[in-house]
Amino acid sequence: MAANGKFFLSVILSSAVLTGCILLLSSGLEEQSLLYAVLIFIMSIAAMLIVFRTNPASTPKLEPAVIASKKDAVDVQAQQQAFQELFSQFFPLTCRQIESARELTEVSIRDLSDCFASLIVQIEQTVNAASGESATGAAMSSMLETSEQSLGRVVQNLDEVIKANAPMLEKVRQLSEYIDELKVMANEVGTIASQTNLLALNASIEAARAGDAGRGFAVVAGEVRELSIMSGKTGERIGEKVSRISDAIRTTLSVAETGNDEKDKLVSESEKTIEQVLGGIRAAFDSMSESNELLKQQSKAMMTDISNIMVDLQFQDRTSQVLRQVMSSLDYMTEQLVNASNGASIDIDAALAEITKGYTTDEQRKNHKSETAVSAAHKTDEDDDLVFF
Amino acid sequence: MAKILVVDDSDTLRKVVCMALASAGYEVIEACDGKDALSKLNGEKINLIISDVNMPNMDGISFVKEVKKLANYKFTPIIMLTTESEESKKMEGKEAGAKAWVVKPFKPEKMLDAVQKLVAP
Numbered sequence: 001m002a003a004n005g006k007f008f009l010s011v012i013l014s015s016a017v018l019t020g021c022i023l024l025l026s027s028g029l030e031e032q033s034l035l036y037a038v039l040i041f042i043m044s045i046a047a048m049l050i051v052f053r054t055n056p057a058s059t060p061k062l063e064p065a066v067i068a069s070k071k072d073a074v075d076v077q078a079q080q081q082a083f084q085e086l087f088s089q090f091f092p093l094t095c096r097q098i099e100s101a102r103e104l105t106e107v108s109i110r111d112l113s114d115c116f117a118s119l120i121v122q123i124e125q126t127v128n129a130a131s132g133e134s135a136t137g138a139a140m141s142s143m144l145e146t147s148e149q150s151l152g153r154v155v156q157n158l159d160e161v162i163k164a165n166a167p168m169l170e171k172v173r174q175l176s177e178y179i180d181e182l183k184v185m186a187n188e189v190g191t192i193a194s195q196t197n198l199l200a201l202n203a204s205i206e207a208a209r210a211g212d213a214g215r216g217f218a219v220v221a222g223e224v225r226e227l228s229i230m231s232g233k234t235g236e237r238i239g240e241k242v243s244r245i246s247d248a249i250r251t252t253l254s255v256a257e258t259g260n261d262e263k264d265k266l267v268s269e270s271e272k273t274i275e276q277v278l279g280g281i282r283a284a285f286d287s288m289s290e291s292n293e294l295l296k297q298q299s300k301a302m303m304t305d306i307s308n309i310m311v312d313l314q315f316q317d318r319t320s321q322v323l324r325q326v327m328s329s330l331d332y333m334t335e336q337l338v339n340a341s342n343g344a345s346i347d348i349d350a351a352l353a354e355i356t357k358g359y360t361t362d363e364q365r366k367n368h369k370s371e372t373a374v375s376a377a378h379k380t381d382e383d384d385d386l387v388f389f
Numbered sequence: 390m391a392k393i394l395v396v397d398d399s400d401t402l403r404k405v406v407c408m409a410l411a412s413a414g415y416e417v418i419e420a421c422d423g424k425d426a427l428s429k430l431n432g433e434k435i436n437l438i439i440s441d442v443n444m445p446n447m448d449g450i451s452f453v454k455e456v457k458k459l460a461n462y463k464f465t466p467i468i469m470l471t472t473e474s475e476e477s478k479k480m481e482g483k484e485a486g487a488k489a490w491v492v493k494p495f496k497p498e499k500m501l502d503a504v505q506k507l508v509a510p
Binding site for chain 2: 106109110113114117120124307310311312313314315316317318320321360361362365385386387388389
C-alpha cells in the first residue's frame, strides 16, 4: 500500500513540475500568468523536496515512479514465494497429520475387532459347552427317571415278597389249630386207654370168678389191660410231642409275624429314603439346568451386543475413505495453487469436478452440495442396502 | 463346506465379514485388493466371492470383469460390499457381472442372508 501511494504521489508531483515549467515558458511577460507559473513551480519543488526527505534511501538520480514500481514487483515476487512455500509445506504437513490419525484409528479399530472376534469365539464355545451340558443333563434326567422307576419296582417286589409270606403264616396258624385238635385226640386216646384198662380189670375179676373156665379169659383180660396201659402211655407221649410241636409252631409263628412287621417298616423306610435321595438329585439337576439356561441366554445376548459393535466398527472403513479423499483433495489443491502462483489460471469448476471423482459415500456427495449429510450410522432397515441383480 | 473369497483393503471389514461367515460354517480366504484376489483364485475352488469396490492396485469392478474372463470362475456368484450406494455404481457392478450389492456398514445376519441365497454352507 505504501509503495503504491508513493508511486501515485510521485506521478502527481512529476506532472505538477512539468505543468509549472510549461506555464513558465508559455506565460510571456504578463504579470498574473508569470506569478501563477512561479507559484506552481515553487509548490511543486517544495512538494518534491518533502517526498524525497521522507524517502532518504531512494536514489536521487532515478525517477521516483520507476523506483516505486520496482519495489512493488519485488514485494509481489516475495509474496508468491511465500505462498509457494506455504502450499508445498503446509498441505503435505496437514496430509501427514491426517494420515497419521487415520492409521492410528485403523490400527486401534483392527485391534478392537480382533478382541471382539476372539470374544465371540469364546462365547460360542461357552454356549456350545452349555448346550452339551444341557444334553448331558437331559440324559441324566432321563436316567434319573429310569432309576426312580427301577427302584420303585424293587420296593414293590420286596413288598410283594413280604405279602407272599402271609398265606404261609396263615397255613402255620391253621397247623397250630390242628395241633390243638391233636392234643384233644391224644387226651381222648388216654381216656380210652384208661377206660379199656378199667374194662380189662373188670374182665379179670369176672374171669377169676368163673374159675378154671375163665382162666383163658383172664389171660386175654390181662393182655388187654397191658395194651390199655401201653395205649395210655402212647397217648401221653403223643400229648407231650404235640405240646412241644405246638410250642415250636407258636414260637415260629410269633417270630415270623414280628419279622414281617419289621420288614414292612424297613421297606417303607427304604421307599422314603429312595424318594428323598432321588428328590435331592432331581432338585440339583433342575438347579443346574436353570443355571445352564441362564448362561446360554446371557451368552446369546452378549453375542448380539458384540455383533452390533462389529457393525459400528465398520465405520472406521468409511471414515478412512473420507480421510483419504480429503488428503487426495489437499494434494490436488497444492498442485493447483503452485501452478496458479506461477501464473496459470485456476478453473474452479474443473477442480471441484476432479475432487468429486474421489467420493465414495453419500455423505461426501451431500456435503459437497452443502446439504446436510445423513450419517450412515442413522441408517434404518428400510434403507436399500441390499440389492440382488 | 463352501469356500468364500473375501476381498477388501480394510482389515477391520475383512475381519467382520470373515467372522460372520465362519460362524455360519463357511470356509473363508482373504485378499487385500483385486490383484491379490486374482492370485488367490489360482488352485483354489471358490464357491462365492465378496468384494469391495474402492481398493488400491485393482478396484472391485475391474476385478469382477477379470474374474468373468476366467473359465473356472465365469459362473461363480459375486457380491459387491461397498460404501457406494449410487445407482450408477450399482449399474456398473451389475454390468460387470456381480449378483448382489451390499452397502457398508452391514448387519452380519443381512450379509449371511444374501450369501445363503447364493450358496449353501
